[in-house]
Amino acid sequence: MSFQTEESPLTTHVLNTADGVPGVRMTLSLHRLDSTLVIWNLVTVGTTNEDGRCPGLIDNDAFTPGMYKMRFETGKYWESLGHTSFYPYVEIVFTINKPKQKFHLPLLLSRFSYSTYRGS
Amino acid sequence: MSARRLQYIKGHLLDKDKCAEMAASYSPLTTHVLNTGMGIPGVQMALSLHRLDPSTSLWNLLSTGTTNDDGRCPDLISREVFTPDVYKLRFETGKYWESLGETSFYPYVEIVFTITNPSQHFHIPLLCSRFSYSTYRGS
Numbered sequence: 001m002s003f004q005t006e007e008s009p010l011t012t013h014v015l016n017t018a019d020g021v022p023g024v025r026m027t028l029s030l031h032r033l034d035s036t037l038v039i040w041n042l043v044t045v046g047t048t049n050e051d052g053r054c055p056g057l058i059d060n061d062a063f064t065p066g067m068y069k070m071r072f073e074t075g076k077y078w079e080s081l082g083h084t085s086f087y088p089y090v091e092i093v094f095t096i097n098k099p100k101q102k103f104h105l106p107l108l109l110s111r112f113s114y115s116t117y118r119g120s
Numbered sequence: 121m122s123a124r125r126l127q128y129i130k131g132h133l134l135d136k137d138k139c140a141e142m143a144a145s146y147s148p149l150t151t152h153v154l155n156t157g158m159g160i161p162g163v164q165m166a167l168s169l170h171r172l173d174p175s176t177s178l179w180n181l182l183s184t185g186t187t188n189d190d191g192r193c194p195d196l197i198s199r200e201v202f203t204p205d206v207y208k209l210r211f212e213t214g215k216y217w218e219s220l221g222e223t224s225f226y227p228y229v230e231i232v233f234t235i236t237n238p239s240q241h242f243h244i245p246l247l248c249s250r251f252s253y254s255t256y257r258g259s
Contacts, residue, residue, distance in 0.1 A: 086234060095226075113255065114254065115255070
């Protein structure tokens with residue numbers, strides 16, 4: 001019997017709002033702040049799939065309360081499409097107090113704008 | 121043209137020195153913080169502007185400020201030092217929401233952007249609520 005890995009409690013979705021398509025093959029990374037050393041520890045590196053998503057960001061066990069950062073390599077993404085962009089990268093820093101919940105962190109972006117929100 | 125009309129127009133013109141002073145203090149980079157959760161300007165939010173030193177990959181602090189009653193912060197940078205580089209605007213959103221007695225998902229917001237043509241004007245607003253934010257390149 002195959003063992004299904006649990007879904008990550010933290011998910012993301014990159015949407016290219018300028019072209020009305022998912023943000024495909026964008027590199028991203030998740031970091032956790034080590035509050036004692038005040039440095040960022042790299043947790044995961046990934047690339048968005050054909051739907052602009054990146055499953056398996058973090059395990060439930062590893063998702064402890066703390067400050068996290070999602071970094072999206074937006075500059076490289078637009079470059080791969082043959083465009084320049086105003087933002088070389090986007091970093092979203094957020095605080096997790098109740099890691100038992102689900103957190104969905106989308107990034108909606110164009111070459112000259114972006115937005116994000118806390119979803120579930 | 122009547123003398124009265126001439127006097128009226130003259131009143132709208134600044135003398136040469138004042139013009140120069142205004143031009144010097146006009147920042148080519150501006151921001152505007154809007155509290156979209158409550159539909160008001162983001163007043164008294166601390167923020168800072170940094171420039172990336174490409175040789176060391178370190179951020180150099182250029183200026184700090186606090187938004188005024190309209191959510192704006194004039195005089196971020198002068199045109200003379202506004203070189204083509206990578207900059208970062210950091211907004212102390214966590215402290216802002218805390219001062220309103222609220223928690224927030226984002227302890228701070230940093231917007232990193234590239235300036236290739238510093239002769240233009242760049243407006244970088246931050247529209248934020250406790251659980252969302254957005255920004256765009258305005259003029």
